[in-house]
Amino acid sequence: MNQIVAGHEAALRSRTADWPTADQERLQAAIRFAVVKHGAQIRRSGEPYVTHPLAVAAVVTELGADADTVIAAVLHDTVEDTDASLAEIAGAFGPSVATLVDGATKVAAVRGDDPDALEAARLRKLFVALASDPRVVVIKIADRLHNLRTIDALAPHKQARIGRETLALHGPLAHRMGLAAIKTELEDRAFAVAHPDEYEATRKVLADIPELEQALDSARTELVAHLAANGIDGVVQARIKHAWSVHRKARAGYDVESLHDLLGLRIIVATLAECYAALGSVHALWEPVPGRIKDYIAKPKFNSYRSIHTTVHVRGRLFEVQIRTQEMHREAELGSAAHHAYKTHDDPREPQWLRRLLDWQDAAEDGEYVEAVTEELGAEEIWVLTPTGDVLTLPVGSGVIDYAYAIHSEVGHRCSGAKVNGKLVPLSSRLRSGDRVEILTGRTTGPSLDWLAYTATARARDRVRQWHGRVRRARTRAAGESALAALLSKHRTTPEAAAPLLLATAGLSSWEQLADQVGSGHVELLRLERALRGRTAAAPAPADTPTPHGTVRAPDAGQVVAPGLSGIEVSLAGCCRPAPPAALIGVSSRARGVVAHRASCANALASIEDSPGKAVRLLWVAPGVRVSTVHLVCDNTPGAIARVTLALLDLRADIETSSSSIAEDGRGLQHYEIVHTGSRSELRKALRAIPGVRSVSVD
Numbered sequence: 114m115n116q117i118v119a120g121h122e123a124a125l126r127s128r129t130a131d132w133p134t135a136d137q138e139r140l141q142a143a144i145r146f147a148v149v150k151h152g153a154q155i156r157r158s159g160e161p162y163v164t165h166p167l168a169v170a171a172v173v174t175e176l177g178a179d180a181d182t183v184i185a186a187v188l189h190d191t192v193e194d195t196d197a198s199l200a201e202i203a204g205a206f207g208p209s210v211a212t213l214v215d216g217a218t219k220v221a222a223v224r225g226d227d228p229d230a231l232e233a234a235r236l237r238k239l240f241v242a243l244a245s246d247p248r249v250v251v252i253k254i255a256d257r258l259h260n261l262r263t264i265d266a267l268a269p270h271k272q273a274r275i276g277r278e279t280l281a282l283h284g285p286l287a288h289r290m291g292l293a294a295i296k297t298e299l300e301d302r303a304f305a306v307a308h309p310d311e312y313e314a315t316r317k318v319l320a321d322i323p324e325l326e327q328a329l330d331s332a333r334t335e336l337v338a339h340l341a342a343n344g345i346d347g348v349v350q351a352r353i354k355h356a357w358s359v360h361r362k363a364r365a366g367y368d369v370e371s372l373h374d375l376l377g378l379r380i381i382v383a384t385l386a387e388c389y390a391a392l393g394s395v396h397a398l399w400e401p402v403p404g405r406i407k408d409y410i411a412k413p414k415f416n417s418y419r420s421i422h423t424t425v426h427v428r429g430r431l432f433e434v435q436i437r438t439q440e441m442h443r444e445a446e447l448g449s450a451a452h453h454a455y456k457t458h459d460d461p462r463e464p465q466w467l468r469r470l471l472d473w474q475d476a477a478e479d480g481e482y483v484e485a486v487t488e489e490l491g492a493e494e495i496w497v498l499t500p501t502g503d504v505l506t507l508p509v510g511s512g513v514i515d516y517a518y519a520i521h522s523e524v525g526h527r528c529s530g531a532k533v534n535g536k537l538v539p540l541s542s543r544l545r546s547g548d549r550v551e552i553l554t555g556r557t558t559g560p561s562l563d564w565l566a567y568t569a570t571a572r573a574r575d576r577v578r579q580w581h582g583r584v585r586r587a588r589t590r591a592a593g594e595s596a597l598a599a600l601l602s603k604h605r606t607t608p609e610a611a612a613p614l615l616l617a618t619a620g621l622s623s624w625e626q627l628a629d630q631v632g633s634g635h636v637e638l639l640r641l642e643r644a645l646r647g648r649t650a651a652a653p654a655p656a657d658t659p660t661p662h663g664t665v666r667a668p669d670a671g672q673v674v675a676p677g678l679s680g681i682e683v684s685l686a687g688c689c690r691p692a693p694p695a696a697l698i699g700v701s702s703r704a705r706g707v708v709a710h711r712a713s714c715a716n717a718l719a720s721i722e723d724s725p726g727k728a729v730r731l732l733w734v735a736p737g738v739r740v741s742t743v744h745l746v747c748d749n750t751p752g753a754i755a756r757v758t759l760a761l762l763d764l765r766a767d768i769e770t771s772s773s774s775i776a777e778d779g780r781g782l783q784h785y786e787i788v789h790t791g792s793r794s795e796l797r798k799a800l801r802a803i804p805g806v807r808s809v810s811v812d
């Protein structure tokens with residue numbers, strides 16, 4: 114056998130020397146199988162391909178994985194890249210190994226064209242595999258680490274892509290699974306290829322801080338002596354924070370030198386009691402920073418991480434000290450997820466972030482799924498307590514609204530206040546780990562849109578938007594129904610009698626549709642009113658002498674106006690000689706202003722077809738009638754649109770177009786184009802008098 118392969122094999126065997134004989138024999142058989150199957154395949158570096166799965170298996174052994182996982186790692190590329198079949202593997206190495214190889218294979222083997230869909234499909238496979246057996250992901254992460262260790266052979270742009278993907282996915286995933294031992298190397302290698310310039314800059318920043326290494330060294334020596342003097346038997350490790358996390362904090366606006374955890378010391382002791390003794394001892398030696406003591410032993414982190422953290426002043430520098438037992442250290446480095454499979458979705462060991470990702474995959478579009486996954490993995494979590502003492506995890510930055518929606522949608526919708534640690538707090542409050550949160554319900558008006566500014570979770574934002582979408586639809590219909598009711602009573606008729614005519618006019622098939630379309634302004638009340646009157650709008654005597662902008666008088670007493678446009682010239686086309694009540698279309702030209710044609714005129718249609726931007730909406734109005742644009746800001750309450758519509762009808766104003774929207778601050782915005790005879794100041798006054806209307810502009 115090739116000498117390089119023999120070297121990899123020897124390394125793997127030395128790491129598994131303490132295995133039971135039966136497992137060692139299975140591993141030996143797996144190595145032979147992989148060597149034969151991969152045969153003469155070579156890697157881009159020129160090495161035999163089989164060196165890769167052997168090296169991946171060696172990483173997996175470092176993570177303390179069981180024999181099946183290590184054997185599956187040896188075989189992880191055989192089904193994908195050679196003629197080996199899963200049945201063959203199941204026969205030779207057992208069903209458990211075959212399942213793991215299958216999981217690792219499927220994740221890599223999905224193909225597709227649309228990058229979003231492909232990415233989403235890969236992620237779905239990965240999370241389904243993770244949910245059924247997290248050992249698959251341990252293999253995938255080890256696979257990625259070895260690929261990064263040997264990435265030099267790839268072209269720079271491929272290196273960068275793999276690096277970025279690793280930073281977005283594998284690093285956070287390793288963190289989520291508690292694989293601290295592998296995460297740091299994975300992220301720093303990925304950082305170096307994904308953003309080479311920033312990587313170098315970060316390393317330079319660290320190298321430029323004077324005597325960093327020396328400060329670390331002397332603090333370590335001092336601590337070792339101090340612990341010994343206090344009779345505490347522990348191992349002390351020292352570290353400088355890794356480049357990728359320094360870069361992330363620097364990018365988030367932190368001054369690198371002031372980072373609380375730039376310099377770290379770790380004390381590993383034998384017993385839980387010694388952890389607390391060591392904490393007291395550290396605080397006796399160095400002054401602790403208030404509020405920086407975190408007891409993750411009493412309250413483990415979301416990824417089962419346990420340790421006590423404290424930050425202390427050491428001769429002008431801040432040091433983060435971590436204290437843990439050997440068992441906690443092993444778990445923190447290797448992850449606890451690697452050692453067991455989650456049995457069912459109800460298993461309380463299944464992390465909530467995984468549950469959320471699996472929920473997402475049912476609902477989300479491909480693009481959204483990728484986004485949700487990256488967001489979910491990128492976010493650090495906090496844990497908070499329910500009034501009954503249950504622990505709930507939320508992304509960092511979550512507030513009481515996020516908490517309320519995490520409990521239940523209805524609790525979110527009805528949330529009227531919140532107590533954190535027994536004190537009433539504003540709804541905009543952010544939560545911190547350890548907070549005990551109680552939601553007060555009783556709100557009857559539903560969620561407010563300004564809550565969107567205080568939420569950190571996609572779930573809460575979604576629910577608030579959904580509620581508003583539903584309510585807006587209900588309000589639109591209510592507005593349409595009341596406008597129709599007003600119209601019918603004005604014409605002394607009933608829905609039953611008027612429905613056939615009105616539905617035919619609007620081209621709709623049900624009264625509900627008509628109400629929706631009227632409420633949203635898509636069907637203009639003016640059209641319905643004209644249909645009811647059986648004639649075009651009659652013009653009452655003008656109350657004053659209006660001077661509408663952009664008008665021209667037609668030969669037979671109609672007047673053409675261009676709503677919303679002021680100061681433009683309108684002339685009548687010679688080709689089709691438009692006259693009331695024929696529908697009009699305006700064509701703008703630089704030389705002649707706007708020319709009014711019949712809407713059916715072939716000349717007009719030809720010039721608009723060439724450049725649609727030239728089309729101008731024109732209307733016939735009776736002499737003395739004006740067209741105004743109305744903008745309203747009003748409280749967003751049910752019936753607001755109906756009240757305005759009714760007021761405009763009372764003023765004998767015909768609504769040409771209408772639209773409404775909700776502003777960022779939650780206020781309702783309404784826009785109308787109306788044809789009316791009264792003065793604009795009268796109009797303004799009447800609109801201002803409507804309850805709930807906050808401001809009116811008419812022009």
Ligand code: MN
Pocket residue numbers: 165189190256
């Ligand atoms: Mn591989």
